[in-house]
Amino acid sequence: MFRKLIYRTGCLIRNPSIEKCYKDLKATEFSSSSELHDLQLEKLKALLKFCYQYSDFYRNSFDKVGINPMSGPVNFDILKKIPILTKDELIKFNSEIHTTSSFEFKKKFFSETSGSTGQALTFYKDEVWDSYNRASINRGLSWFSISPWECNGYFWGFNFVLLQRLKTKLLDFLLCRFRLFSYSDNDLDKFLSKCKRAKYLEGYSSMIYEVAKLANKKGVNLKNIKLIKGTSEKIYPHYSSETIKAFGNKIISEYGSAESGIIAFECPAGNMHLNEETCIVECIDGKAIVTNLVAMSFPTLRYDLGDYIEISDTECDCGRKHKVLKEVTGRVGKNIIGFNNNYPSLTLYYVFKNIALESGLELTYRCEQHTVGFLVVYLEVEITESLVSLLDSEFSKYFKNDMKCEYIEKSTVRIKGRKLKDFESFID
Known part of the structure; x- marks a missing residue:
């Protein structure tokens, strides 16, 4: 009371x-x-x-x-x-x-x-x-x-x-x-x-x-x-x-x-x-x-x-x-910029949704782009050869050879004191 x-x-x-x-x-x-x-x-x-x-x-x-x-x-x-x-x-x-x-x-x-x-x-x-x-x-x-x-x-x-x-x-x-x-x-x-x-x-x-x-x-x-x-x-x-x-x-x-x-x-x-x-x-x-x-x-x-x-x-x-x-x-955010083409950031949603549906692997991720044609992908799981192969295969469906991905293992993809964003671009 x-x-x-x-x-x-x-x-x-x-x-x-x-x-x-x-x-x-x-x-x-x-x-x-x-x-x-x-x-x-x-x-x-x-x-x-x-x-x-x-x-x-x-x-x-x-x-x-x-x-x-x-x-x-x-x-x-x-x-x-x-x-x-x-x-x-x-x-x-x-x-x-x-x-x-x-x-x-x-x-x-x-x-x-x-x-x-x-x-x-x-x-x-x-x-x-x-x-x-x-x-x-x-x-x-x-x-x-x-x-x-x-x-x-x-x-x-x-x-x-x-x-x-x-x-x-x-x-x-x-x-x-x-x-x-x-x-x-x-x-x-x-x-x-x-x-x-x-x-x-x-x-x-x-x-x-x-x-x-x-x-x-x-x-x-x-x-x-x-x-x-x-x-x-x-x-x-x-x-x-x-x-x-x-x-x-x-x-x-x-x-x-x-x-x-x-x-x-x-x-x-x-x-x-x-x-x-x-x-x-x-x-x-x-x-x-x-x-x-x-x-x-x-x-x-x-x-x-x-x-x-x-x-x-x-x-x-x-x-x-x-x-x-x-x-x-x-x-609705900045585009992901490939060597030759631009892609909506929503593409990441479909990449990881497909992995979850087809492989049963649900991943917490955060992506950053600092350089044209290169995407940094942070993941909260151990980076294994089989996982890299799976990720490369799925990313290539959308980006073909227009993007190179680097996968980084993190205990948490969340940046302390900030809201979690699935994609951030640092390219002007």
């Missing part, structure tokens, strides 16, 4: 709208597809009108394509007329996109993110938007019978500036949260000891996997954990064997971004349901194009999130009718 009281007091101060947002989300949890469609359209109409009134960027953009949401009819076809928005544009036209100069929000929060692309983006998040984002997470937790005030472990970055460190420690205390700072035996033992009273774990999936492996080596088994939630990184299928052994659960996925909010959350039946009450997700040429329906202070209409995805209308056993995000196949 004490933790619940602290949490709810904090919400009243910081996010007074969160309880209403949560109740709204729970009320539509098992709505039909048509009901969700109607709800999206209602929110889209309100959003387009608001953008036309208060955002210089969108007013000019709408006028150019002949859209006037203030007088004309609004439907989903109109949305398709709006140009797709890139992160470069969010940065370049930042002040024009913001509505904060012409509309007075009761409360807003400063946000800053670089994301996977490394491009710095700053914006103001209005309180209702922030509350919907937090309420969406809480709804996902409720699917696993977890309350947000319950004890939880956190695998995330840490700021070592003194003031920020004190702020982090205070926030962790208020959220009944503890986190892992390093992989030293001392820190790991302390973290695993605290896990004995935790109800759920969350954070970078690669960090969770690393800790699960170390816990299994130490013979530590924690079956009190109800949920392990991976965010911000790809969750490889073979992570499950280690996390199930250590914590009794596989890692489930939460998908989103700072500027687009929570986009999808995995249910107990194993499907990632789109958060259709707060966003519209289009899949165009395989890319995730997201419209945040609750972001009023910094609207993002038809935003190219930079991910390749697959969406399915498959009926889920859990009974929820929200569309299913079947897979996030990879980042």
Whole structure:
């Protein structure tokens, strides 16, 4: 009760709208597809009108394509007329996109993110938007019978500036949260000891996997954990064997971004349901194009999130009718540059997926390119002649003789303190 009281007091101060947002989300949890469609359209109409009134960027953009949401009819076809928005544009036209100069929000929060692309983006998040984002997470937790005030472990970055460190420690205390700072035996033992009273774990999936492996080596088994939630990184299928052994659960996925909010959350039946009450997700040429329906202070209409995805209308056993995000196949990133041709970085996804399907070998990998025509491949397994032969054979299907690969054995492909990326190019 004490933790619940602290949490709810904090919400009243910081996010007074969160309880209403949560109740709204729970009320539509098992709505039909048509009901969700109607709800999206209602929110889209309100959003387009608001953008036309208060955002210089969108007013000019709408006028150019002949859209006037203030007088004309609004439907989903109109949305398709709006140009797709890139992160470069969010940065370049930042002040024009913001509505904060012409509309007075009761409360807003400063946000800053670089994301996977490394491009710095700053914006103001209005309180209702922030509350919907937090309420969406809480709804996902409720699917696993977890309350947000319950004890939880956190695998995330840490700021070592003194003031920020004190702020982090205070926030962790208020959220009944503890986190892992390093992989030293001392820190790991302390973290695993605290896990004995935790109800759920969350954070970078690669960090969770690393800790699960170390816990299994130490013979530590924690079956009190109800949920392990991976965010911000790809969750490889073979992570499950280690996390199930250590914590009794596989890692489930939460998908989103700072500027687009929570986009999808995995249910107990194993499907990632789109958060259709707060966003519209289009899949165009395989890319995730997201419209945040609750972001009023910094609207993002038809935003190219930079991910390749697959969406399915498959009926889920859990009974929820929200569309299913079947897979996030990879980042839309820099090309891999061969001696003669360029290749999308998504090629790596298919190389390693084929190896897993055809050979049953699931590999954790990270690739870097520093020189044209040469690819460095880091792997978390012993490099044997048979493995090199298998890798060469699969890479040659896509690159032919246009690329030379160097395979390097690492205990972990994750770079300490950074999000795991499957490919990075250092070629200008």
